[in-house]
Amino acid sequence: MTPDLKPQAQPEAHITVRDLTMAYGDFVIQHDLNFMVRRGDIFIIMGGSGCGKSTLLRHLIGLKPPAKGQVYFDDISFWEAEPEEQETIKRGFGMLFQSGALWSSLTLAENVALPLGEYTGLSPAEIGEIVSLKLALVGLAGFEEFYPAEISGGMQKRAGLARAMALDPDILFFDEPSAGLDPISSRRLDDLILELRESLGATIVVVTHELASIFTIGNNSVFLDPESRTMIAGGDPKILRTESADPKVRSFLNRGEP
């Protein structure tokens, strides 16, 4: 193989959001969002409660079409692509929903196994092994045969994470992964997220309020403002914390201290 002689360019854009306006009916949640997530980024979506972070995720994972604007994956505009192409793009996603969203009629093992069964040619025995491995990664070894209703909220969240990781996705979306976790688990989750990025090279998009997580894992971000209904900052949160021009952003990143 010839060595790659291209100059080491900037890390390429993986997700690009252009002029995105999100609305429920006529009620605009956020307008004119423009940002870019590079391959391998851990990208944080921040902002006060109710400003539209979960809604933004729903636009990114193809659940809700934008009122206006585009979402590009590499250079394919998702909402203008053919349904088949959309399916292919979506297959590269893993998503952890805010509520966990485990399928309640299936056991934890079946929850994680379902995507594997649908999209791989693995034998049931192999799937079983992978399922155990994924559950062990999130600290749920031995809970294979439990139903979602039989485990705690924090455990459901972790099982949801195991399911999101099932297909080793290209992009992982997390909606408030550490809400409802104790400090130790929440710390372990951060480590796991960093590990996933290192080992799989996945791009990770996280909605979170945890300042500790934001600074440990995040290297890029967008800040949504509920009052002006648009983004008011973007970039590395560690830098934003001290250098953002907007006092609201600084205050958020310093727990309300100016």
Add this chain to the structure above:
Amino acid sequence: MTNPADTPIRQASVGYTQPEADCLLVRLAGSWTLKEGIPSIDEFSRRITGKTPIRQIRFDGRDITRWDTSLLAFLTRLMGQARQQGMTPDLDGLPEGVRRLLDLAAAVPPKQNTGRGDTQTGMIAQIGAITLEYLRGAPEMVRFLGEVTLSFGRLLRGKAQFRRTDLLLIIQDVGPQALPIVSLISFLVGLIVAYMGAVQLAQFGAQIYIANLVGIGMVREMGALMTGIIMAGRTGASFAAQLGTMQVNEEIDAFRTLGISPMDFLVMPRMLALIFVMPLLTLYSDLVGMLAGLLVAKTTFDIGTFEYYHQTVHALDLTQFAVGISKGTTYGILIAIAGCLRGMQCGRSAQAVGEATTSAVVTSILFIVVAASVLTIIYQQLGI
């Protein structure tokens, strides 16, 4: 705060004095608790809008023995009133805690625009809104039907993905588990038809025709209709509740993100289960109804079992069964559609699940009634 044991607990009281001509002193005393309600501020309004102009409002709260939110509510109301008149009361005389809480409440940013205005509208406007709501629902229903058809196409080509075990579980749930209630209702309907008919037929000495009446009535119409209505309440509601809850838990979104069609995975097995079960249940209901007819004939009119059987067989042919079963199956499909449609349209709250369930039953029964009429007319026209 004074120890309530020393002072007898007095009721909350408000007094107004005017130490200077343009200054109103509000004297608060006693025990302010929500249990005793919130005193009115009428007197206050009268004073500040009275003839002598007031420029200053002060408080004296030294005699307050205890207080809770009732005092805060009273003060908030009072201050709102004062602000309308362009005055800012001086809170210094109030207990420290009260002042802090009032500051905190005032620090909350003004109510945000949530895109939801006041919806105080007249009746006509409301009727209009409800009509529009229904009209908006129509394309959604058509779209759902389209998706169901596409999904059915995938199923026929063997491409729809769902778990066989799910299908079997649903069949178990909608079929065998429904037998007791179907038996009960069908028996009752058979009994009623037999009695009502028998009384009339007896006048002509034609009791034996009970067999024809019950047989044709049950097989062509009542068996399918009764089963349909039972299933609408039992299964349509349960489908809507199941899918609605999955909608609330974001479980359906989780399917979509994985590229698994909730139509294939959730709606198809439910549809298939009803398509499979409804003919059987209808047939079962027919037989139970006729059994009830036999019972009436035997006990009340002394008609022999064999005689009744013979008469029934004579009255019915396979076409009658085909008509009844085709109706039953149609109702089954409609129930599955209505239940799943309402479930998939469900909002994201427990309240919404309740509404989806109700709406599923209403929609199912509406569909059944329309289908029953249309099918009866068609069969009549075709002469079957």
